[in-house]
Amino acid sequence: MTSDMSGDISEFIEFAHGLADSAGAEILPMFRNFGEVENKDQDGFDPVTAADRAAERVMRVEIEARYPDHGIFGEEFPRRRAAGAYEWVLDPIDGTRAFICGLPLWGTLIGLSENGKPLIGVMDQPYLGERFWGGPDGAFFRNRQGEKEISTRKSATLDTAILGATTPEMFEGEDADRFYALGKNCRMTRYGADCYMYCMLASGLVDIVAEARLKPFDIAPLIPIIEAAGGCVTTWDGADAGNGGNVLASCSPALHESALRTLNM
Amino acid sequence: MTSDMSGDISEFIEFAHGLADSAGAEILPMFRNFGEVENKDQDGFDPVTAADRAAERVMRVEIEARYPDHGIFGEEFPRRRAAGAYEWVLDPIDGTRAFICGLPLWGTLIGLSENGKPLIGVMDQPYLGERFWGGPDGAFFRNRQGEKEISTRKSATLDTAILGATTPEMFEGEDADRFYALGKNCRMTRYGADCYMYCMLASGLVDIVAEARLKPFDIAPLIPIIEAAGGCVTTWDGADAGNGGNVLASCSPALHESALRTLNM
Numbered sequence: 005m006t007s008d009m010s011g012d013i014s015e016f017i018e019f020a021h022g023l024a025d026s027a028g029a030e031i032l033p034m035f036r037n038f039g040e041v042e043n044k045d046q047d048g049f050d051p052v053t054a055a056d057r058a059a060e061r062v063m064r065v066e067i068e069a070r071y072p073d074h075g076i077f078g079e080e081f082p083r084r085r086a087a088g089a090y091e092w093v094l095d096p097i098d099g100t101r102a103f104i105c106g107l108p109l110w111g112t113l114i115g116l117s118e119n120g121k122p123l124i125g126v127m128d129q130p131y132l133g134e135r136f137w138g139g140p141d142g143a144f145f146r147n148r149q150g151e152k153e154i155s156t157r158k159s160a161t162l163d164t165a166i167l168g169a170t171t172p173e174m175f176e177g178e179d180a181d182r183f184y185a186l187g188k189n190c191r192m193t194r195y196g197a198d199c200y201m202y203c204m205l206a207s208g209l210v211d212i213v214a215e216a217r218l219k220p221f222d223i224a225p226l227i228p229i230i231e232a233a234g235g236c237v238t239t240w241d242g243a244d245a246g247n248g249g250n251v252l253a254s255c256s257p258a259l260h261e262s263a264l265r266t267l268n269m
Numbered sequence: 270m271t272s273d274m275s276g277d278i279s280e281f282i283e284f285a286h287g288l289a290d291s292a293g294a295e296i297l298p299m300f301r302n303f304g305e306v307e308n309k310d311q312d313g314f315d316p317v318t319a320a321d322r323a324a325e326r327v328m329r330v331e332i333e334a335r336y337p338d339h340g341i342f343g344e345e346f347p348r349r350r351a352a353g354a355y356e357w358v359l360d361p362i363d364g365t366r367a368f369i370c371g372l373p374l375w376g377t378l379i380g381l382s383e384n385g386k387p388l389i390g391v392m393d394q395p396y397l398g399e400r401f402w403g404g405p406d407g408a409f410f411r412n413r414q415g416e417k418e419i420s421t422r423k424s425a426t427l428d429t430a431i432l433g434a435t436t437p438e439m440f441e442g443e444d445a446d447r448f449y450a451l452g453k454n455c456r457m458t459r460y461g462a463d464c465y466m467y468c469m470l471a472s473g474l475v476d477i478v479a480e481a482r483l484k485p486f487d488i489a490p491l492i493p494i495i496e497a498a499g500g501c502v503t504t505w506d507g508a509d510a511g512n513g514g515n516v517l518a519s520c521s522p523a524l525h526e527s528a529l530r531t532l533n534m
Contacts (some may be wrong), residue, residue: 105431105475109374192314194367194372196460207371
């Protein structure tokens with residue numbers, strides 16, 4: 005059973021790398037050349053481009069062909085329920101706002117969950133030629149220079165920690181008070197990096213990421229990367245983060261505990 | 270006189286490209302591998318690394334050898350006054366905070382001012398292999414795929430504009446009120462990109478950048494790039510931005526006027 009399972013996992017990771025290649029091939033020609041930006045939010049601004057849709061579409065076609073009984077839960081098209089235990093969780097462009105600003109910190113997120121629990125995850129940044137992935141065998145990074153295993157910075161304490169979030173605008177009401185209380189106790193706060201910030205945490209460069217109102221596909225694919233690198237991810241209440249909501253990621257169990265305490269003071 | 274002058278300018282731009290190459294060669298091996306972070310600010314956190322100092326040092330040595338009567342005004346070492354009209358304005362790593370977070374949106378800024386007025390400027394991002402430069406002959410961009418002339422997005426109006434800034438933490442008191450008033454009138458606000466945001470403005474992807482308390486070397490090298498691409502740069506009061514302070518950059522004269530009006534309502 006164990007060896008069958010690890011065979012499956014290598015196969016899933018290899019397949020996910022292929023999905024990332026295909027998504028990148030769709031997106032890259034449209035980076036800084038994306039045509040019209042559509043707004044999905046009547047009351048605000050939630051941009052989507054042809055690149056988001058083309059990338060999710062190509063991944064769906066490949067998954068349906070290879071794993072017809074797997075579910076697919078993506079940002080741009082309706083959810084396809086799984087016949088079995090496995091569901092692919094896709095965000096073709098996490099950080100569409102960064103994408104339309106020309107900032108290369110967006111990423112393609114590809115996760116596979118087993119009975120609702122994140123099993124493996126890939127974050128791909130094709131313009132940088134960077135890819136982060138994780139699962140039961142560890143967390144890894146590759147760029148144009150090579151490939152290596154990554155791990156979080158275990159030494160960080162709250163007062164020396166670097167805190168990241170995509171934008172202060174994601175925090176409303178009490179969430180804002182809680183986030184700023186955490187920020188006041190950290191060394192510095194950096195905004196503006198979507199999924200990329202979690203990968204910097206997994207790489208030992210950022211210590212805490214705290215974000216609000218995430219969707220499941222914004223975070224589920226990142227959980228196996230963060231955890232395999234030695235980090236922790238929960239909601240701000242310490243519960244499972246796989247369904248999104250207010251998410252806290254930290255580089256070590258000790259720092260996670262300090263950060264949770266500060267968020268809940 | 271005119272042809273002599275344009276000869277000088279091509280020579281200066283070529284020399285500035287060489288400085289960017291040398292700075293990048295110093296910095297790149299230390300990106301995500303920077304050793305100790307020193308804090309220059311007793312009351313806050315103003316990080317500097319060995320990479321900042323090594324990059325500025327190598328550029329100073331080259332300038333002193335080639336143009337002994339030119340001045341040098343850099344972030345990390347004392348100002349060397351010019352014997353003549355020309356002064357090099359250097360920020361070896363603009364965005365040291367991004368640098369220590371592993372985020373590849375920092376840049377090396379190299380400007381040449383003539384009698385205090387920015388004449389040419391270069392922004393180099395060696396990890397991305399991207400370079401932006403500008404002067405009397407236009408604004409240009411190159412990356413691993415090729416080279417092209419760049420220009421701002423002329424069509425943006427305030428209500429469709431993308432506004433950028435490095436961090437909301439740079440705005441204190443009245444500055445914050447003025448910035449948020451501007452943001453409320455734009456389509457979206459994006460944080461977190463230092464010099465890179467001005468280059469996205471010059472590339473037609475971001476429409477307004479408003480920042481507070483900049484030092485001269487944070488902005489002077491970017492002015493020739495923004496202006497040659499069709500944009501405008503002034504202080505929030507409409508004055509010369511070459512000495513830093515509160516800086517506003519916009520993609521067109523019409524949008525600049527709207528943004529100035531909103532900042533000063």
